[in-house]
Amino acid sequence: MSPEAPPGARTRPRRARSVVTVTLAVATLGASAVAAVPASAQQPIGVGPVPITFHMKDDNGKWFDSGLNLFGDQSLAVAEMPRLGTLGGLTTGGELSSLLNSDLAGAVGNLTQNLLGQVPLLGSLGGELGKALNLDSTLSAVKSIGATNRQAAPAAAKAENLLGQFGQQLTTMRADQPINLSSLPVGLDLQGALNDLARFAVKGPPVTVNFVVDPKESTGARNPMGLIAPEGAEGFPYDMPGGAFFGQRSIQLTEPGLYAFTDMVTPYMLGAVVVDDPLTIGLDFGKASMVNSRNLVVPTNSDIVNRLVNTFFNITNPNNWQQFKPDSENKFDAIQPPVPILQYDAAGNPVLIPNLDAYFDKKFSYPKTLSKGNQLPATPGVGEVWIDTEVEEWAGKKAVGSATKVNVTNWTVDRKIGAPSINMNNPHNMWTDKDYKYLYQTEWFSNKLDVFDRETGQFVRSTQVGQNPAHVMTETGSDKLVIGINAGNEVVELAPGGTNVLRKITVSPTGEVRHPHAHWTSADGKTVVTPNVMTNNASVIDMPTGTVRTEKTGQFPIASSMSPDSSRFYTADFLGESITCVSLAEAACADNGQKVHSKTIDLWANYSPQDGPKSGAPFGGLMIQLPVSPDGKALLGANVLSQTVTVVDPRTNKIVKDLPCTAGCHGINFGAKKGGGYYAYVSNKFSNVMQIIDVDPNGDGNIDDAKVAGQLTLDPTAATKMDGSIAGKAGYGGQGVLPIPLVYNGWAQQNQGSWRSQLTCRQLNPITQSAC
Template sequence: MSEIAPRGPAGSGKRRRRLAAATVMAAVGATTMTATPAAAQQPIGVGPLPITFNMTDENGSWFDSGLNLFGSSSLAVAVLPRLGTDIAVPSIGGPVLESDIGGLVDGVTGGAAGGATGGLTEGLTEGVGGITGGLLGGGEEPAAAPAPAPTPTSTSTTEEPEEAAEVEDTPAPTSTSTTDEPEEAAEAEATPTPAPAPAPAPAPAPSGGLLGLDDVLGLDQTLSAVKGIGASNAEAGGLALEAESLIGELNGVLAGLPADAPVDLLSLPVGVDLQGVLDSLAEFAVVGPPVSVTFNVDPARSEGIRNPIGLIAPEGAKEFPYMDAGGAFFGEKTIQLTEPGLYAFTDSVAPYMLGAVVVDDPLTLGLDFGKTLLVNGKDTPVPSNADIIQRLVNAFFTITNPNNWQVFSETEDVAWNPFQPPAPILQYDEAGKPVLIPNLDAYYDQKFDYPRTLPALNKKPDVPGVGEVWIATQMEDFAGKEKHGAITKINAENWTIDRKIAAPGIDMNNPHNMWTDKEYKYLYANEWFDNETDVFDRETGATVRQIEVGPNPAHVMTRPDTDQLVVGINAGTDIVELAPGGTEITRRINVDPESGITPHPHAHWTSHDGKTVVAPNTMTNEAVIVDMESGTVKHDSVGYFPIATSMTPDSKKAYLSDFLGMSISCVSLAEDACATPDGAVAHSSTIDLWQNYNPLTGPTGPWGGLTIQLPVSPDGKAMLAANTLSQTVSVIDPKTNKVVKDLPCNAGCHGGNFGAKKGGGYYAYISNKFSNASQIIDVDPNNDGDISDAAVAGQLVLGGTADTATDDELVAHAGVGGQGVVAIPLVYNGWSQEVPAGWREKLTPAQLNPIG
């Protein structure tokens, strides 16, 4: 079982952490495009000089590199060290002191050889400077993006939290991780989180050729590296002179080519010759020690524990995907990047948290993505110019730059043109040939059709819904609290935004998922970036109580038979059962007591009779099936990195979204109930969301990727799967397990749940993390049982108006961050029969008994 340590009264730990966080921020200081990193935090790595990512709760800075590149704080660049045969490398057995850095750079890059002046040291240090100053942030800066639309003034209400017992569940890290315990500190008042500065708007693509692109393409860096090798090794002198001449010739050729089209370097005679000479020069400057990356999880900046793992790495990268049995931790974890190319990381607890490092070889053009790349969850490496890599990189910059998030208007069309790096990227095709993308921003503009028009969202569904819908708008910022997030209420009967609960009195931290009790008195919400389940008065929004349940609780539901709460401890080992009203913890059930692995159970689902809970064990690729009567568990293997669960209304089968497997797993809970692709019925089966997707070339039909929530309609007619990567909702027939069609959603498509439609039928409410809007889907508009006509009935902007009641002033990212969804009245089988008076009258007999 997980260890639980008692703590102080509710809120006291947060106030201590705020003071510590203020101290850290004072030391680090604000970052800009030309910011200097804090001491001991290096966004630029050379050999053993490490890169540090501080993992935080801050929007877009979840992997904070200490530098702002292209509007993202989550990107770092490392230079692949190349050693001459006579170079002495400083010891890397201990920490590298500031006084060592100059010598280290000289040592690993050639400055110490033969008394050469400049040499590879000049090439590398100029190259790094060019990357961070000239190549990425220097030159003629693009115009600033327009400021976000002003947030409407809202009516405020107050709240008073009650004290509650607290518990803590923090598994210790293993492998290369080290743990810390936060020190006690005096209390300090919360500082309002400022709105992030606007990121640069995309510069227009060059109208002519690539004139003067020797700097932009990094040719100066390559030229300096070539000269350094020639100066430090007499045998390489002739090759270096030849390379200098070819670089000049290549520059002239590239000047006449468009910026938004990849260039096959070997289709150019000069490219073939230059590649051969550079390969020969590389023999005189072999690859040196690997680049170190340290992930630091400090409770001063991250109230929840974190578990950084690999998402992308070059083929051959040692120990990828860097997963440890101990799971999430406070402390540090260090890995080694052993190959040149693109490395991307995510947090296995909150997998939209992303960081990336490009390990660049100075003897190549542009920034290296590597030749072939591994994508976590897929067995086969792909060339670095594969469609799946382009989509993941595009998503990275949409996610990690808050100024790239989608902001819809109710009254006018809005242009959306996410800013991507205007940098040269070296990729390789399926044949292993080098392909240079002169300007990634220009290339992605044409590949992904940017800029796009976000239409005015002034069409609401013609038929109203019943009751209310609550959506966790997790990225919203408020004046009276430090942490992000609120819970937004939609009045489904008139499609207005009625209320926002920000809970500044408890500094609510990223509320993730909600549910209600059988009388609809309370609204339950989990603080995903902390360790509490919060209980609110559903009508007033006032805080009733908090209770600490364990690290990073994600989803909460009730048992329809007992009204007890069931909470999944996402960063831990347990499913936690609480008394009705969330007054106390009544039981903990370890979902993987024998493996020795921290399983990270995320989004569970409870059966219609309350006797079974199914949860995804993210780290073990299993469905855990919990018998709530006995507290025993059993497991079924599913796809890679399962993250969310649903059930059919008869509880005969469960579905799990395989987030990195790009599939959905069906698991029978009694007799065989899962349809297979050939029409049979089996204990388990897989819905392949990549059936119409080629990872090298792209989609040819409906497809999905990075699937999260996947609710089954209360009548069992349809399942909707929210796909983050493809920005689609897959409409699936649970009887056949076949994808019927795709429907569009927005950036960061994430959550979904069903609510009642007035007069019969159901609406599904879809949330989007990196958009301020929600889709309302009618899965069967004419109620004929055929879901092929499922459609988006309307969209809503979630930012609110002057009439929206709130307990704090909304200052940034209004309506953004949609994640968990709950519609009230609860219309799922088992809960629908218990709908209280005053609500029952609004439902049809079929909605009260959805499967008879």
């Protein structure tokens, strides 16, 4: 059962699941006449019958491409929801620049800090203050209403006077400090005057948003869904039971406020729209937001809304990706649009954020100092680890991504496979055969599994398996491959070596589309579990017979793992902010000293959506991969929202602590530590480093001392062997993680020859102590 909403949040009636590709747009409930506007090519401005169109693309940072580039962010759009019977409105690029303050980049940017390192007062902008706070556009709307409606003229004159007073009262306030408008002498009167004017300018038709998935722009199928919407927005969360598609789909935005979207297949793809009413101060986020997580309804001036917005800009703007230097510290200062935002607090008071960039600098402590990229563990690992650096850009191919090999005996980047000869497309996850001859690699944005010679990096073959294959593992014993078809409804079994398709097994015996993602295979190779993002459940597949049963999980389960004895499995509930343990046979999930069939582990036990995380306490959010260590003593979960790795004791299902990772924390898998024990290797999508975690440094079986043992940059060096050259984003996009030799129960015992000689007896027999 999913955890209840934590303090600081209300719940909304439960709707169908949804995961959204998020793009940010600004829509204005414009003071403009509703008139027929001729259709045009894609533009980042929508008004009434002219829609916003997001082209969902494979290109880095253009995953929800609206045609707008705002401070390096191309997942933004602008729309106008007109008010009937008025004049003016957002219809030109110049007016758009004014609304988003891109025409004030120098002056508004200086609001963050002055030469003394102090945050200046708003009055330092002088005559630009009105433009910086969008008071000029509000004034224009007020005048337009007064000029076109005689009955509205007195209210318009009053509002115009109050706007002048309002600007004067703001001059002594800090740029990074939220302003409770009700606390200002003129605040309540101004809000009342603007509300009076709204009676004379009735809202027109809603804003239309088109999502276009063109095979020429996106080789992968997509399935956009809502992540955030204003309370009362019709149709939220906009998900469709038919699943991923090529073509076009449209939705209607019916309320002013913040809308955010993600892709249910590739949920780091984000987009957003702000539908703004010019008869308010600043760009409207709305009074309350519905968040597609735990059915939350929260005030817009809440930690979770601001944390998600900050995460949005740090993901969708490649200029905000964290760059680590190998041998020195580096400064990281995220870029946020310097725009005024109108939110509402828990008491219902309007709160003006004068400058979003300055406010987020204060709230999230920018700029930050990134540590030295290379911090090598004192004890080496065994063998190698492969990281899918999925967004690396390579010369000679259109698609992005590579597989990066790290020699963990000396902590060097040994090889990169970009495979430009086959245009390898967004390599997402890997596995290998029992003899370690091959590297099996999924192309997440395509329909193929690639096979490479592991030692030379040479391409061997590709096999078509289905749309958007995500993860691959082998069945122990038979060495057959199992691939999950993320944009479909099945797993595909291939012959050893990936030579041909043997069979396809649906994960949905009842027929609905489930979108399986990161599956796991049992130690004996007889059971496969798929987490199904569309249906909030997991499919348990009996491989000998192909029969399937369904188990309930939390919201949007995106990844899975198993205990080494295969008695239970775990899912990372991406939007449920939880981990679900489910027994595969008899009750095997620990719950306060008892064994139960299923157990939910709450990642938000120390988090209030309104006020934020409890200081010093573990906090996770938007968890992805979560393997259990081969000896069953630790579970590690990678969290995107909190940039932490959650450490869980799977023997008790209690959270022990969390450890830091970096931007876009995503993949984890365990490999052997020299002399005994295990390292967990952690990948990060939006930084160029991986972390190395030692879950039991002193080997006493207690994981309280789990720590980050080291870190390594994934950029190539002069000694790195490559099959081409990198054109951009070197080391970025960390997703799938494959340590070799394999040390999970069932696979560890298959190690032979020199690989076997490098492992201790306990590493070869992770849960059979009697063998040692």
